[in-house]
Amino acid sequence: MSMGRKQVRLSLGELHEVKQLMGVLLAILSFWSLAALDIGSQSILLMGGAVATVAFCFPRWVARIPALVWRWAGPMILLFIGIDFMLHMPAFIPPLVRMVVLLLIYRILAPRNLREDKQLILLCLFCVVISGVLTVSLLFAFQILIFAPLAMALLFVICILDRGKDVTPCLIDWEHFEWSQLIRRVWCVLDFRMVVLCAAMFLLVVTVSSLLFILTPRFDMHRAIPFMELNSKARSGFSEEVALGEVSEIQEDNRVALRIDVPALDAVSAMPYWRMLVLDEYEGGRFRVSPSLRTKPFRLFQESRELRSPVIPLLQRSGALWTFYMEGGISRYLPLPGDYVGLRFQKFQAIELIPDLHVLALDSVGQNVFSYQVEDLQFNLRFAASDEERDALLEPSPPERVDEYASLPYPFTTLDLNLRQDSIEVLEEINRNIVGEADRDVLAYSRAVTDYLWEQFAYSLRPDMDYRFDRDPVVSWLETGSQGHCELFAGAFILLARQAGFPARMVVGYAGGTWNTLENYFVVRNRDAHAWVEIYDAATQSWLRVDPTPGRGSSDPELIVQGSMVLESGWAAWIDSLRIQWYRRIVNFEQRDQVELALNLKDTLRAYMTAIKQVLREWGAAIQMWFTRPLNLGSMLPIILIIVVGAAVYGLWRMRDLLWGLLFRMLRRPFKLDPVRRRASRLLKLLKAAGIQSQVVADLEAIRFGPEQSLSEVKAVFARARRALK
Known part of the structure; x- marks a missing residue:
């Protein structure tokens, strides 16, 4: 069953569906982050959140919007943005945020090509970052931790779909879209080894970012950047x-x-x-x-x-x-x-x-x-x-x-x-x-x-x-x-x-x-x-x-x-x-805290190095003392014990097939415990993962699913499989 699951691949249309829906999910996250800003734009943020939610849950409704709407939507949005800026200058942060929200609404509803998908990611990144800078909220840390892997996954899908300039646009058939079917397909192709690898890479990025935050020099500015400050009303x-x-x-x-x-x-x-x-x-x-x-x-x-x-x-x-x-x-x-x-x-x-x-x-x-x-x-x-x-x-x-x-x-x-x-x-x-x-x-x-x-x-x-x-x-x-x-x-x-x-x-x-x-x-x-x-x-x-x-x-x-x-x-x-x-x-991290943290880190590393050196000295003294002592049974006993345990482990490893066969005959469960079939299954997985298709694959499948054979009868097939892998 697991072997068959590895062969499942998403179609081109399903990849485009995943891409579109992930973009909408990023927009929802962006609207959520902007909700913390008190800029008098709550109504447009609520509208954007509602539109994005509908577009995510019911994409077929968005697909029914006539193409004529997109032809006129762009100029109307630009006209609204221009009027908004003229009415609210010199305070341009609120109209700038409203402009980004309108562009996000347009991007998640209108059909998108690969270039526009990248623009969507940049717009969402702007929303999350500007909200974090202006509010300095703990929620920003949580939002950026969600945004980063989601944006990386979307870029990964975009890279898969990017096949050059001559590729014709893919029209998604939203009328026959079913959430349950897409979820099952994505689950079937999900490679947990890749998920673990991506999680490890993301953890590495977070660690490096934290170190850069700690090590980057702090500067005392006489005034904060004026356009990055938003004023509010007092209670x-x-x-x-x-x-x-x-x-x-x-x-x-x-x-x-x-x-x-x-x-x-x-x-x-x-x-x-x-x-x-x-x-x-x-x-x-x-x-x-x-x-x-x-x-x-x-x-x-x-x-x-x-x-x-x-x-x-x-x-x-x-x-x-x-x-x-x-x-x-x-x-x-x-x-x-x-x-x-x-x-x-x-x-x-x-x-x-x-x-x-x-x-x-x-x-x-x-x-x-x-x-x-x-x-x-x-x-x-x-x-x-x-x-x-x-x-x-x-x-x-x-x-x-x-x-x-x-x-x-x-x-x-x-x-x-x-x-x-x-x-x-x-x-x-x-x-x-x-x-x-x-x-x-x-x-x-x-x-x-x-x-x-x-x-x-x-x-x-x-x-x-x-x-x-x-x-x-x-x-x-x-x-x-x-x-x-x-x-x-x-x-x-x-x-x-x-x-x-x-x-x-x-x-x-x-x-x-x-x-x-x-x-x-x-x-x-x-x-x-x-x-x-x-x-x-x-x-x-x-x-x-x-x-x-x-x-x-x-x-x-x-x-x-x-x-x-x-x-x-x-x-x-x-x-x-x-x-x-x-x-x-x-929030309160400044140069004084940076110096204090660096000194504490230095003292901690120095203490660890001192402790390691002390342990190595003790080990060296113990080894030297052991070699200088006269040989007797008491001093040789640990060495003898290590040799016996090592020989026992090596012998069990060499006799693993014989032991599995003995267990197989005692319990009479051939399909799960037969050592011959188990080794054939492992070799088949390795060959298919390497993309090798030859006669040895057919021979291994015959051993895996055919009549029972002894290890001596199939030894030659196993040897050919190992050579093919090399």
Whole structure:
């Protein structure tokens, strides 16, 4: 049966069918890789994926498309591409990707010759590579491992079909195509030895590519190539303007936002606050960054790879490194929970600094993961106020607005209520009931307001209140609500504090997280998105963190309540640990890591060579000692044993036919155990594999399938077969 299977060959039409279907499969893989890009082309990608799936599963439907369609499809696609480029320049990556998608759709549907098959492979390769470069995703490694062998197999089929320029095109009969029949035919011709060889070659290619990746020198570029950077939109809760409920919407998203390599587990507090953005201005249920903070002198623009801070004293510095991996599309503001000694990026980076707010931002929101390192990071409960803030907030009252639409300069925006008089009276009444008239202590006031909010309201992502169009939404919630989300608690605290004369501002970021026990790193998810408050303490000239949302610990802002760390394990944690390995070893791989890896490899090889030399020396000393010892039975026993075992093995090999014959006669199973037939079968396979057709083949077939013969009777035929093979 196996001999007959080796003679099966695919017809020319079946090879063309395989070629067409493999090309469609490559296109499906390409559309899958492009789905990770946020370029506003999801509809065309979905269309391409649907078309490719139909073309793969039902190729006869594609064959029924009239030839007239292909005559007009090319010019129409070119017209669409030209208009798309003109409308979206200078940002040409999105129209370029859409162009490739349209060309792929055209290529998988229209009839293809060998040249167009190669164009299809190049287009698919472009899709996979551009997606990997722009997203730096772990999925890219998986996709490229699928793409490479599939593309190599398609090129192999193309080479088989390439028979010169004079070959007439082959028309595939898709009307009589059957998937089951093609699969059976391909299975029959499949040579597993070739599969193993191809797998070994692919493994070799992967190994060489990995070595080249490790050994290729790294270069520090002052800026990334501009056209290879795609910008995205920040999550609604982490932009310069946040409406009530936008941070809470993110809490329903369980995707990972941050992965943090920390020096040790005890370096993270039980409730870490990953501070990102400060919003100082409030109007009508929306907190925003005021116009004065958006420009100089509060906001500084520079291009740098490393930032140094002299805030932490020398005696408190340990050199502990924190590595942050922030997923794409989160925000252009970086999580910085407190003071630090130094901050380092992978390359020179255009950044924006707001020193008065202790906020750091990139120039745009990236699509791919962004990593940076922080040295000696601290978790601040208080942030020191700047000289400008201290001087301005010493004034007894903020300046008046020029008109109702004008914005106050910072830091007076942290005292501005911008409410109708009736709303201010509601806040004044609540403050009077909470703390009275004369309490000017920030800590006492913060505890009192937090206790009041916790007594009157419960936490919920679905707040309830009676909306009134003539009343501010936060004030309306204070009057009629019973439960609310973190923005309402923070917003209510801020409005009450400002009415009482305390400058206050909203802070958004993440609070909490989990610990991955498999790779020992901290995980922060979008569900950990949170909003809290910073209130100005004139006594210490600092901004004090207050979290008025229930369930976050004590109402005393200076009392840090320690809790248990949530640990992650299981399959989900294992899969996520693969991503952190990808970020550590591939995405974050730079010249310093390259040198360290090379030194480790050098030390390992040197240790192995030392161990091998030591073993060889021991063997040499043992052999020398054996030869120098007097001969006796004890010293000769190992040599005698080796000679006896070798002679026994050689004798069994020489007598193998006799032993097989004995077993054959004992069990009486001639067709499987007859040594004569077995040797004839082996020789037949070798002769047919070598393409030898002669009388000796017929003689061997007679021995294999004919009457039983002894070894002495067929010895001459076997000898002729061996000579034919030579």
